[in-house]
Amino acid sequence: MTCLLDLSHELLQSILGEVDGHDLAALSATCRAFNSFVTGNRILCKSVYLRAWDHPIEAEPCWETSVRNLVALQKILESDDLETKRESFHWAAPLITPLLTVKNCSRNAPFLADLFKSQKNIDAFLASSSLFENAGNLTQQPAATPELRQLAAKLHCLYGVPIDCQIPPMLVQDDSDDNSPSPSYSVLWHPEATTESVQIPTNNYARAVVYDLRRYTEESLWGPFKSDGSQDVDWEKVEAIMLVLGYNMRLFNRRAPHVFEPVWEKPFDGASPNSYVSAKPTGIMRELSPPGDLDLQDPYGITGEWMRVVCFLDYHDLFSFNFLHSVPADQPRDPINTREAIRIIRLKLRVSAIEPPGPEDGQDYPVVSFTGTSWSLHASWDANANSRIRGTVRQTPKGEIRWTTFSIFHSEERWRSEGIQIGGPRSGRGVLGNWFDKDFDRHGPAGPTAFWKVSDYIEDGKDGEGEQSEGSLGDEESEGDTEYMSD
Template sequence: MLLIELPPEIIHHILGYVNPPDLAWCPRICKTLYHAVTGNSALFKLVYLHHFDKPQTGDVDWAQSLKDLVRLQVICRRDSVEAKKSELDFVHSTVTALLKNATTQGARPFVSATHPRSRNADLLSSIFSTETNQSAFLCRSIIYERARAEFRAGVHSHAPPGPAHQKSAQLHCLYGVPMLYAYPGVGRVTRSSRMSPFACSKVYDLRQYTRRTKWGPFMDDDTDRVDWEKVEAIMIVLGNNLRKLGLDHYPICRLFCQVPFAGTWPGSYKALPIDTVAEPEELKLLDPYGITGTWLRVVCFLDYTDFFAYNFAPEDQPPPHIARPAIDVGEATRLILMRVVVTKIEPPGPEDGQELPVVYFKGVSRSLDDSYDENANSDLRGTIQVRGCVRLTREGEVRWTTFSVFAGMERWRSESIQLGGVKSAKGVLGNWFDKDFDPRGPAGPTAFWKISDGSTTGGTSFLREYMPMAELLDEADGDFEPSSENEENENEDSESDWFDWLQGELNG
């Protein structure tokens, strides 16, 4: 029996398993298949749901969504970067829509991942594994243009940023793996093409920190619109420093450094099975952002002498429209464990996004490395208090404001944006600075991501598997290398106190 001789409902069921690019050819085969496919929204929905995540909203144009995804794949299969670059607007809108509609599928990509898999994210990971796609869509912001032009021509000037720069930077941030060289691919990796010095020139330039930007990763127009080029620069700086320290291979940092599209969609965070959540509290149940729990934070900074010279040296002050030169003087990196709980929930203010409330929190934090520079960051020794709030911007982005509190007084503040939206597993990226907006600084990049909903079971065995970085306690800053398995066994006794403290912090 021929396919077209089958009952229509069986033909419909069979076509529902056709690969989306092949579905476009079916109407061209014969009249029967033409009528079976054309205008059949139920069939497009069936094909979509067999290959992609079920959207979180019910208002979906199934036919158009499927056509857009097929077109995305066709564009990204083109041979050259130049043949793809003109499609940035379409690629940006399709990728962001695909991530907003992503949902988790149960299995985790690896044991310690704090998000399950997503078919949408898997598709995008496959598409953007190609170097030409990375060059065409992820590496077109101002700092990449500067890097590619600067070491060839020796110039520092740059054109004003445009929508294309912002869209490329946002795609890079959603991709989530810092592209650390101006040209993707091992063929053009050279010392002069490293991106970190150019990203540092944006992150540590105090001219980027103004009242209009709220000293955070926002546009310089007195709104709360996200400046994705600032977020991108923060991601590059932090990712480069974690890689230099050898921390990017550890499970707790892997999602931030190595896994494309790792939880960059709303609701992607899912507690590990080993997590045991404390008794439910009313505020915790009402919190839409999933704040209560344990977070790992990364803070980077320059030595203040270098920071001050970079920003205030009289002989090297470019005009406002000229970027500062790339800077590569070495940075310090601190790992901080935060445990926070919700304290208050209020309706959104007139300047906030109105879909969700403003949620306040408090807690404690403690560095995982006490070998501090006495001059640069002595305030961060020991256990300190933290507090802050989370709200939506008018664009719908999740904005975090945090304060570090010493002796009852707020000292440091940070303004950050959560990549992927509400309850995403990817984490929060932003800027830290003096809470009084000191025009002399210091300031720098920070990020934090959730590792636990609350207390944990499994004791030391869980902590050893998930957070094997106690070596930082005894290593000088910048010289850390991950220990071998034998070295870990030799250091087992010396680590026990650290694990006891960490388990106590997690268990409250």
């Protein structure tokens, strides 16, 4: 009988190129001959890697190491031992993010989404930021170091589905009372859940992070950045923003299910560069403007229509939360479940200028300026209060994509926002960040915001003409607007 090792090198190479990474690793451990054949075999390892995963961002990585690392990662994620997962977090978690930075994430995102159907993987890898020191269930706890907690928060943001104990929209009964307050404790929903586990809602602790005005400083650019002037993203801030907005949008979607398509419901969806795909225009439209020269040079894909969500506390609640009780600077504020107002806003944006990056910017992408209009999808208090908007998009020194916007009312800039595009340029996930007073008033108001692209198409004509206004963010005009308050 012919032994497999008796085959020619070319034929054996062709056969082994069809196995998966697990089998290749097992095969190389069977005997010295197979180990010698696999070790250092760049072509074989490359073939095995590209059959299972997308091409890495590097042109020619060490394919053998890449296969070995992802096989080890997959083995940990498929393990049923929660403690083993936690002990492996420090080396396994850093392997996940690069899988989502590839140019074409057609295999890696489904690969991760399938593995993170496991609640134990969610608990060990995604629910390990500082937020879970007090929130979450008994199996969710923060990682050992600040760096690992930041990494866990980033993975949670890339995962994209807020980890909270609120019941997802698909489980809400049609006859439920949409105006009833959310319980302080609820049941953690998950497809694999077989028993009820009581936990503390993470959105209460996230809300205390988002509305803590001590975190809005010049060093943090009043946005989701670390308070050291470095422009490094504070992923625990971004995570808190996602949790608060996700909670409020789910409640809003229950009351007004047809205002916008549900977002942040599919794990790792749109969490990689160039993952945005424009919806086709529907209905009767006027002739569309062709892409301009600036649009063709824009690496961020700005021109088009976007949806935006803005949340805010009543100013009296915001002031009471921040200034009525003294809290040591190194301690977080207590969790709150004070209800917030929510605004759903439509944006039309166009590129207006492109400039080279400055000395404090990342050097891979230019600085792109844009202008446009925004209008609220809610009832307007002032038919003449349509808002115009301007802003810039640039790369940070660490390679993240930073968005800055200014909302302009009656020719005067009033609100500003700073945000980070989750997944990189042209990602489908969109931007998460903070809005605040353009004069950087330390007394507020301020709060969370997000926006995501819905179409590359903009009709010719005056943008926003006849549309409703964006309204106000936290001023006296918003008082009494309980129809769109979250519980």
